[in-house]
Amino acid sequence: MLKEKIVIVPTYNEVENIQELIDTVMFLEGDFNLLIIDDGSPDGTAKIVKENQKNYPDRLFLIQRKGKLGLGTAYITGFKWSIQNDYQYIFEMDADFSHNPADLIRLYEACHKDGFDLAIGSRYITGVNVVNWPIGRVLMSYFASVYVKFITGLPVKDATAGFKCYKRRVLEGMKLDKIKFIGYAFQIEMKFTAWKLGFQIKEVPIIFTDRTKGTSKMSKGIFKEAIFGVISMKIKSIISPYKLNQSESILSDQPSKLRELEQESPASSID
Numbered sequence: 001m002l003k004e005k006i007v008i009v010p011t012y013n014e015v016e017n018i019q020e021l022i023d024t025v026m027f028l029e030g031d032f033n034l035l036i037i038d039d040g041s042p043d044g045t046a047k048i049v050k051e052n053q054k055n056y057p058d059r060l061f062l063i064q065r066k067g068k069l070g071l072g073t074a075y076i077t078g079f080k081w082s083i084q085n086d087y088q089y090i091f092e093m094d095a096d097f098s099h100n101p102a103d104l105i106r107l108y109e110a111c112h113k114d115g116f117d118l119a120i121g122s123r124y125i126t127g128v129n130v131v132n133w134p135i136g137r138v139l140m141s142y143f144a145s146v147y148v149k150f151i152t153g154l155p156v157k158d159a160t161a162g163f164k165c166y167k168r169r170v171l172e173g174m175k176l177d178k179i180k181f182i183g184y185a186f187q188i189e190m191k192f193t194a195w196k197l198g199f200q201i202k203e204v205p206i207i208f209t210d211r212t213k214g215t216s217k218m219s220k221g222i223f224k225e226a227i228f229g230v231i232s233m234k235i236k237s238i239i240s241p242y243k244l245n246q247s248e249s250i251l252s253d254q255p256s257k258l259r260e261l262e263q264e265s266p267a268s269s270i271d
């Protein structure tokens with residue numbers, strides 16, 4: 001199996017969605033592989049992933065962490081694993097079908113055919129393409145993007161979007177260990193860092209449909225982190241401008257780097 005595309009999906013209590021998600025991604029045209037980062041979901045999400053691995057031993061992967069450590073650190077763990085395993089196109093996607101897996105193909109094409117470094121599935125290119133979110137959540141999300149643009153200048157209409165395709169070099173070019181946010185502010189920080197490093201970004205219009213199964217993990221803490229985080233990110237970028245990661249590759253020395261990764265996340269196991 002060609003190690004070209006890997007879709008990273010963080011999960012916390014997604015037992016009602018995970019089986020359908022695996023089936024959908026595995027049957028999608030284009031050979032997308034799937035990496036689930038589960039944070040010890042008490043509802044048994046990881047158990048279902050493990051059962052499915054028997055059918056897709058070379059395409060479905062699972063990293064289990066011992067507790068709920070946040071969306072941001074889950075993705076950073078997944079990015080490092082994906083680089084380590086030589087993937088070229090690395091995707092972020094939610095587990096709950098708010099992102100339509102069929103749109104993975106459009107994100108891939110924006111990078112592969114059109115040559116962009118980072119493709120973002122965007123809700124706010126033409127109006128507001130969000131279905132079934134309460135009006136308060138839509139307004140918060142929309143104005144979060146306006147706020148981010150006002151403070152930082154980031155030329156992206158959907159700053160908190162969590163549906164993306166990165167070319168490998170974007171993630172290699174970042175100092176992933178310096179990414180500091182763990183909630184949805186992580187999504188802003190990743191885009192801001194890619195933009196500051198000069199990568200080419202394309203927003204691809206998508207329709208975001210609220211989950212019909214399970215619950216959102218949005219909290220007041222996550223909201224606060226985003227509000228204050230944007231200001232601190234902007235100040236940090238003035239004090240010490242972003243620079244490309246100059247080490248040959250963050251994972252060039254594989255055995256020793258693997259050891260480092262294991263030491264960093266002693267509470268995780270990879271299947």
Ligand SMILES: Nc1nc2c(ncn2[C@@H]2O[C@H](COP(=O)(O)OP(=O)(O)O[C@H]3O[C@H](CO)[C@@H](O)[C@H](O)[C@@H]3O)[C@@H](O)[C@H]2O)c(=O)[nH]1
Nearest residue numbers: 010011012037039070071074094095160162184216217218
């Ligand atoms: N491993 C792990 N996964 C997590 C955690 N918190 C959330 N997740 C997983 O991350 C995905 C998104 O979480 P939701 O809680 O469903 O997000 P949302 O409220 O629908 O938020 C959406 O909108 C945000 C703001 O626009 C986006 O930033 C976000 O990515 C997402 O698209 C889901 O697959 C969920 O299981 C965590 O601490 N650990």
